[in-house]
Amino acid sequence: MARTMWDSTVGKKTVMAVSGLIMLLYLVAHMIGNLKIYFGAGEFNHYAHWLRTVGEPFMHYEWTLWLIRVVLIVAVVAHATSAYQLSRRDIKARPSKYVHSRPRASYATRTMRWGGIILGLFLVWHLLDLSTGTVHSGGFQEGHPYQNVVDTFSTWYGDVIYIVAMLALGLHIRHGFWSAAQTLGVGSRARDRALKTIANVLALLLTAGFIAVPVGVMTGVVS
Amino acid sequence: MKLTLRVWRQKNADAEGAMSTYEVDGISSDMSFLEMLDVLNEQLILAGEEPVAFDHDCREGICGACSLVINGDAHGPERTTTCQLHMRSFEDGDTIDIEPWRAAAFPVIKDLVVDRSAFDRIIQAGGYVTAPTGSAPEAHATPVPKADADFAFEHAECIGCGACVAACPNGAAMLFTSAKVNHLNVLPQGAPERETRVLDMVAQMDAEGFGGCTLTGECATACPKGIPLVSITNMNKEWLRATRKAGKR
Numbered sequence: 001m002a003r004t005m006w007d008s009t010v011g012k013k014t015v016m017a018v019s020g021l022i023m024l025l026y027l028v029a030h031m032i033g034n035l036k037i038y039f040g041a042g043e044f045n046h047y048a049h050w051l052r053t054v055g056e057p058f059m060h061y062e063w064t065l066w067l068i069r070v071v072l073i074v075a076v077v078a079h080a081t082s083a084y085q086l087s088r089r090d091i092k093a094r095p096s097k098y099v100h101s102r103p104r105a106s107y108a109t110r111t112m113r114w115g116g117i118i119l120g121l122f123l124v125w126h127l128l129d130l131s132t133g134t135v136h137s138g139g140f141q142e143g144h145p146y147q148n149v150v151d152t153f154s155t156w157y158g159d160v161i162y163i164v165a166m167l168a169l170g171l172h173i174r175h176g177f178w179s180a181a182q183t184l185g186v187g188s189r190a191r192d193r194a195l196k197t198i199a200n201v202l203a204l205l206l207t208a209g210f211i212a213v214p215v216g217v218m219t220g221v222v223s
Numbered sequence: 224m225k226l227t228l229r230v231w232r233q234k235n236a237d238a239e240g241a242m243s244t245y246e247v248d249g250i251s252s253d254m255s256f257l258e259m260l261d262v263l264n265e266q267l268i269l270a271g272e273e274p275v276a277f278d279h280d281c282r283e284g285i286c287g288a289c290s291l292v293i294n295g296d297a298h299g300p301e302r303t304t305t306c307q308l309h310m311r312s313f314e315d316g317d318t319i320d321i322e323p324w325r326a327a328a329f330p331v332i333k334d335l336v337v338d339r340s341a342f343d344r345i346i347q348a349g350g351y352v353t354a355p356t357g358s359a360p361e362a363h364a365t366p367v368p369k370a371d372a373d374f375a376f377e378h379a380e381c382i383g384c385g386a387c388v389a390a391c392p393n394g395a396a397m398l399f400t401s402a403k404v405n406h407l408n409v410l411p412q413g414a415p416e417r418e419t420r421v422l423d424m425v426a427q428m429d430a431e432g433f434g435g436c437t438l439t440g441e442c443a444t445a446c447p448k449g450i451p452l453v454s455i456t457n458m459n460k461e462w463l464r465a466t467r468k469a470g471k472r
Binding site for chain 2: 008011091093097100101106109175179
């Protein structure tokens with residue numbers, strides 16, 4: 001069954017849909033967590049520490065966090081690999097362009113590939129910046145996420161990278177969520193409007209929720 | 224009407240093609256698009272040139288033979304087949320670009336004619352029912368719910384012209400394949416092969432080198448028979464169901 005899945009274009013799209021939905025679910029939680037920055041350093045840092053102690057005493061320190069990380073890494077790799085393979089195939093299936101051409105599909109649909117690449121690059125920078133601190137500006141402090149976030153968004157490039165990526169994320173979810181529903185076969189004529197609305201609301205809420213953090217730092221509400 | 228036509232000319236499958244420009248005069252707005260091309264070809268023959276090769280058969284919108292991309296749209300600006308497109312959809316003095324279907328799985332044979340036998344092989348993979356032949360069965364022998372009959376009929380309208388593939392930025396045949404799968408899978412006559420049909424037809428579709436679906440919706444917009452985009456969703460559902468069932472066996 002796994003073989004049938006991976007060898008078929010429909011199966012690979014299923015892999016993309018499921019991995020995409022896993023990441024989407026995580027992003028909703030991540031966005032809600034981020035907003036705690038508006039309640040001060042104490043609450044935000046406490047929340048970050050709690051993330052490492054979830055499931056104790058059954059789980060050891062950071063076990064739950066690592067479990068989530070492993071699931072996410074698998075999802076990212078599965079999503080990107082199937083996207084790459086499907087894209088290669090799609091481009092090969094349409095080798096010659098029309099002389100008389102016009103833009104096909106909506107903006108969100110046309111930017112899925114480049115948007116995905118932007119999000120992938122952003123993810124690398126984001127982890128190196130706020131998880132490992134490798135490319136962090138202003139001295140990364142382990143265990144002090146509030147200060148680290150403020151440092152990042154006090155630089156112009158930190159704001160630009162983040163906001164551009166979050167706009168790309170919104171567009172990606174707008175087409176991606178609805179598409180995932182179609183791929184998984186849950187779409188129908190009756191549900192189409194509802195699914196499109198949910199996709200738009202999710203895209204808007206996530207983009208706005210994530211961008212609220214750099215905006216907070218830029219306006220001085222968070223400092 | 225006087226028109227400037229830019230037409231894709233290609234000697235054979237291996238030759239390099241290019242757009243050639245022709246002028247046609249005396250076109251009536253009541254002519255069909257293919258009749259307009261007939262006028263062009265008469266003109267070319269009289270001038271001792273090679274006429275433009277294009278596919279056509281019934282010229283009444285039901286056979287699926289005609290296949291032209293007109294000004295970037297499969298079957299042109301109206302939602303119908305090229306043969307049912309009339310010159311009243313154009314203005315006097317217009318320049319019209321005429322190209323063949325573009326997809327790796329539909330290689331150009333000559334000028335505007337492409338090889339669509341990939342569709343035949345998808346049908347051969349499962350687009351049939353194993354039913355006894357002979358005289359027509361008693362109409363009430365196999366009851367079909369009205370909703371299912373309507374659903375099947377909507378998909379049975381597909382004439383296999385390939386406009387969906389031509390319009391798709393990925394050269395995918397998902398709309399065609401889904402129309403054929405859904406048409407038979409919903410009916411009791413198609414039930415015995417319900418799982419193998421969708422698995423085999425999708426596998427054949429992939430083997431022919433068609434692209435995958437990115438749900439851009441261009442196929443359903445181009446379809447002269449109005450096969451809806453949700454048809455693809457339904458085929459995905461059938462495919463996942465069949466894959467689960469095959470896994471259990």
